Amino acid sequence: MPRENSFSDSDGRSLTPDLDDEEHGPSSPTYGTSPIAASPTKHTALPRPRPSFNSSRPAHSEPIRRFRHVVRKVIAMHRSTTVITTRGIGAEPGVDxxxxxxxxMYGGIKQDCIIEVADYSSTQSSFGRMTNREFVNFMNDDAASAQEPWVKVRWINIAGMSWDVIKAVSLKYNLHPLALEDVFNTRSQTRSKVDYYTQHLFLRILCHELSTDDEAFASAAAQGSTLTDAPRSESPVPFTDADNDVEMREMGDGDFGEDEKTLHGNSTRRKKAPILPTSRSDVSTPRKSRRTTTMHSLDPATKRRIDEVALRALKSGDRVNVKVSPMFIFLFRSGVVISMHSAPSLDLTQPITRRLRQRDTGLRTSADPSLLVQSLLDLLVDKALEVIDTYHVKIRKFEREILLKPKIETVRNLHILSGDLILHKRTLEPIRTVIYGLRRYDVDRAAALVDSSVAANQDFKPAGFMSHKSKIYLADVFDHMEYILSSLEMFAGIGENLINYTFNMASYEMNEVMRRLTLATIIFLPLTLLTGYFGMNFEGMWSVHGHSDLLQVFDIIHERHTHFYSSFWEIALPVMAVVLPIFITPDIKRIIHYVQKHILMKRIVKKTLKTA
Structure with missing residues (x-):
């Protein structure tokens, strides 16, 4: 029977190793021994009976039996891991x-990161770059990672996302599990926010950078859709019984009745798909979706990712390509600032590093960690300003093309630009809210973390994470955000007006063409009617037989002058004189109104000139 506090499968087999197998079983990556196996129990586990071997069993059956035992143990390990890591709706939030x-869950997320550690004060500074292994060893070594007495601020800048690096820095500085969940489960279009915790301040800010077509396309393919309906604690699909058979076949033990065929390699094998996520984008992608290839069998998240990439390909052309990626910032009261961003490059934060290397900069002389956070926010806002300036140039180009000669291609580009501006407004507005909250509610939110019911905390006056000087500089960053958002609204309005102007011009030109055709029809309508009447070849019609449209006709055959007095023009001219004014009266009134206004304007100008 299974021991108490142990997991078991549907057949009642214990999924945790026996006491005699603990030394051979898998150990916890963190603690060294499994906490479940080492936990005290009230009941003593009964020893399992060992199967007796018949002397008639073939000699080669012993390796086969061992192979079966190993395969079953691997499946049990997968099941136990699934029980531990199963997450979904209602799961416990956070990443501990x-x-x-x-x-x-996250051990498969690996990337070659570039970590820069900068220790500085107003008089001294020290900079160093590390790889993943060097940084992990640095964090695990308390003596090496201890700050010198002269260090006022330590900035750990992590470029890239890797589980070993984030785990090491989390264990060292005790990062909150909810903040780590936001780091691993975020998306490109997630709203910017700030969270207050007892140990540190956590900020997630979206960075908007200009990029090329290839970078934007690759970013869309990797990040997927901008919207998601997945739960906050969503994770890969659990390891089900249907997958057990697949794993058995992949391990070479498909049918237990034909072990010889399996051992001799007669069973078919295919490439095994990864069970655990290997990147942050795989965290919200179910495992089964990575095994299928048909469009109908894909999960909604993968379909949204495909639609996003296809839509971006259709929108490619004369547009502003912007790469949106999150940056995570941790601010500690001890003077430690940790920043993380997904790109394995330090080009984004190079301006801040150059300022820290110079002694006469305000960031260096103040040695204020909150001012470093303000500088990172200012850097991200300046990147957004570059995007806005590019949109300004693009909207002026489209306006010039529309005023010169409206084209449907320009209208298409304006439509795409207006949609992009709406999306950027959605991602940029929360940044303004974050900056305003840091300036206005920093002390109040820090005070809310203190439990006032404790007697020792009743006289305690909490302080905010942001200093007074950093709040002053944040006001300038807030003004830049106001300019960015107002520019977005202005560009969106200009784009909409240009689209309306294009279609209004097309309608006006069509109305002018129809007006000319109508005017020509009105002019020639009486003539056409009378010409048709007088052109009828009938003997009995006196008006046709005895009259003509000529005032005088010379009869060559009889050599005499015959005068025919026309009745056609006697009828046609009066009819035209009556019909035309009726139809063109509005145009005549408009012309008269224009002449009167023009004369009045000239009189006022002359009178003004004389007075001056």
Whole structure:
């Protein structure tokens, strides 16, 4: 029977190793031994009976039996890992790096990161770059990672996302599990926000950068859709019984009745798909979707990703390509600032590093960690200003093309530009809210973390994370955000007006063409009617037989002058004189009104000139 506090499968088999197998079983990546196996129990586990071997069993059956035992143990390990790491709606939020389940869930996320550690004060500074292994060893070594007495601010700048690096810095500085969940489960279009915790301040800010067509396309393919309906604690699909058979076949033990065929390699194998996520984008992608290839069998998240990439390909052309990626910032009261961004490059934060290397800069002389956070926010806002300036140039180009000669291609580009501006407004507005909250509610939110019911905290006056000087500089950043958002609204309005102007001009030109055709029809309508009447060749019609449209006709055959007095023009001219004014009266009134206004304007100008 399974021991108490142990997991078991549907057949009642214990999924945790026996006491005699603990030394051979898998150990926790964090603690070294499994906490479940080492936990005390009230009941003693009964020893399992060992199967007796018949002397008639073939000699080669012993390796086969061992192979079966190993395969079943691997399946049990997968099941136990699934039980630990199963998440979904109602799961416990947060990512606790001290749990073995976090290693099983996010251990496959690996990337070659570039970590820069900068220690500085107003008089001294020290800079160093590390790789993943060097940084992990640096964090684990308390003596090496200890700050010198002269260090006022330590800035750990992590470029890239890798589980070993984030786990090491989380264990060292005790990062909050909810903040880590936002780091690993965020998306490109997630709203910017700020969270207050007891140990540190956490900020997630979206960075808007100009990019090329290839970079924007690759970013869309990697990040997927901008919107998601997945739960906040969504994770890969659990390891089901249907997948067990697949794993058995992949391990070479498809049918237990034909072990010899399996051992001799007669069974078919295919490439095994990864069970755990290997990147942050795989965290919200179910495991089964990575095994299928048909469009109908894909999950909604993958379909949205495909639609996003296809839509971006259709929108490619004369547009502003903007790459949106999150930056995560942790601010500690001890003077430690940790920044993370997904791109494995330090080009984004190079301006801040150059300022820290110079002694006469305000960032360096103040040695204020909150001012470093303000500088990072200012850097991201300046990147957004570059995007806005590019949109300004683009909207002026489209306006010039529309005023010169409206084209449907320009209208298409304006439509795409207006949609992009709406999306950028959605991602940029929360940044203004974050900056305003840091300036206005920093102390109040920090005070809310203190439990006032405790007697020791009743006289405690909490302080905010942001200094007074950083709040002053944040006011300038807030003004820049106001300019960015007002520019977005202005560009969107200009684009909409240009689109309306184009279609109004097309309608006006069509109305002018129809007006000319109508005027020509009105002029020639009486003539056409009378010509048709007098052109009828009938003997009995006196008006046709005895009259003509000529005032005088010379009869060559009889050599005499015959005068025919026309009745056609006697009828046609009066009819035209009556019909034309009736139809063109509005035009005549408009012309008269224009002449009167023009004369009045000239009189006022002359009178003004004489007075001056």
């Amino acid at each position: 790096v001290r749990r073995a389940s976090a290693d099983a």
